[in-house]
Amino acid sequence: MAKNVNVYSTPTCPWCVRVKQFLKDNNVVFQDYDVSIDRAKGDEMAQKSGQMSVPVIDIEGEIIVGFDKERIKAALGL
Amino acid sequence: MKIYDLIIVGAGPAGITASVYAARKKMDFLVITGDIGGQTAWSGDIENYTGYQFVTGPELVRKFEEHMRSYDTSVREGEGVIAVEKSGEFILVETNKGAQYQAKTAIIASGKRSRELGVPGEKEYKNKGISYCATCDGPLFNGKAVAIIGGGNSALDACLQLIRIAKYVYMVNNLPKLGGDSIMRQKVEEAKNVEILNNAKVAAILGDKMVNAIQVNHEGKERTLQVEGVFVEIGLIPNSDFVKDVEKNASGEIKINNHNETNIPGIFAAGDVTDVPEKQIIIAAGEGSKACLRAFRYLAQH
Structure with a gap:
């Protein structure tokens, strides 16, 4: 069963690009929210992660801030 | 303990280019780095890297990383170097994972990081505004x-x-x-x-x-x-604290000569962490290749 993966990102953030590329390279299906236009999702991100920087990755409720490859791999069981 | 020919600290343009040269020279080497791409990964639009009229930072980093990994290169990613020092005839490298490595030569290509303000509230609200x-x-x-x-x-x-x-x-x-x-x-x-x-x-x-x-x-x-x-946005400081006994200038940049040699034989440095005039992606890449070629020559002579 594929895990539920959400990415909160902005189009201009270099690490967001790398996170999404990493997920694609590993065939992980994810939902991407552009928080530069989606205010509600931006607030949700701030609430979930307790901070204001992107990217934020939510893997089945585990919140990872930044492109932390090791934690993402562990959370996805890669 | 195994003794490498070369350890490269950092995987920005300088470290990655050094790794490509080291692989092609068939050196027995290791790259140790916290991240891939360094400041280039943070860059928006790049319009002055020869061969690319326009490329974004993340795209260029992707090409760099692909090039590095196209050889059978060992990269310890996510590992921070906390000490580099010459001990006897070898160079000892210690990391924040508690690991120790030894090599005959090292290239310091650890780049720069953002300078912090140092005022109350900065630590508490980092990434919280x-x-x-x-x-x-x-x-x-x-x-x-x-x-x-x-x-x-x-x-x-x-x-x-x-x-x-x-x-x-x-x-x-x-x-x-x-x-x-x-x-x-x-x-x-x-x-x-x-x-x-x-x-x-x-x-x-x-x-x-x-x-x-x-x-x-x-x-x-x-x-x-x-x-x-x-x-x-108050400038950058070199990641040079962990390198023991090398000469640095007043801003903390590692002093090198035009062969990328520091004052310590066997320790070389390249890119933004050094006192090289002008900090540019293409200059860092060129410096990385120079440092590696010099390290190769050093190995042949020692």
Whole structure:
């Protein structure tokens, strides 16, 4: 069963690009929210992660801030 | 303990290029790095890397990484080097994972990081309104008031990005005038939603769960600016603290000669961490290749 993966990102953030590329390279299906236009999702991100920087990755409720490859791999069981 | 021919510290343009040369020279080597790409990964648009009329930072880093990994190169990613020192005839490298490595030569290509303000509130509100990357986090402050700390090119660049996103932008500059390039400065000065505070120093960053204000000493008077975002753009400092006994200049950059040699035989350095004039991606890459070729020659002679 594929895990539920959400990415909160902005189009201009270099690490967001790398996170999404990493997920694609590993065939992980994810939902991407552009928080530069989606205010509600931006607030949700701030609430979930307790901070204001992107990217934020939510893997089945585990919140990872930044492109932390090791934690993402562990959370996805890669 | 195994003794490598070479250990490369860092995987920005300098470290990655050094690794490509080392692989092609069939050296027995290792790359140890916290991240891939260094400052290039943070860069927006790049228009001066030969062969690419236009490329973004992340795209160029992807090409660099592909090139590095096209050889059978060992890369310890996510591992920070905490000490490099010469011990006897070898170089000892220690990391934050508790590992120790030994090599005959080392190339320090650890680059630079953002300078911090060092004021109360900075640690508490890092990423909770305080950002060191306007390109990354700027869009989160859509319609909000923000402050940019600094007055040089990187501060002007951040300002030009933020005037299109934020409701209002304060430029907090500790010098009597803004620095940087005149074209950018003029655009900032003409923007309707920018207030420039010269001779202004940040005293503290205030907030609740997130930043809600900063306290500024402006020409001798205390002022509180109601802002939700604070972008710190006060320059960069070299990641050179962990290298023992090498000579550095007053800014902490490792001193090298034009063969990328430091004062310690066997320890070489390349890119933005060094005192090389001009900090550019293409210069760092070139320096990485020079350092590797010199290390190769050193190995042949020792």
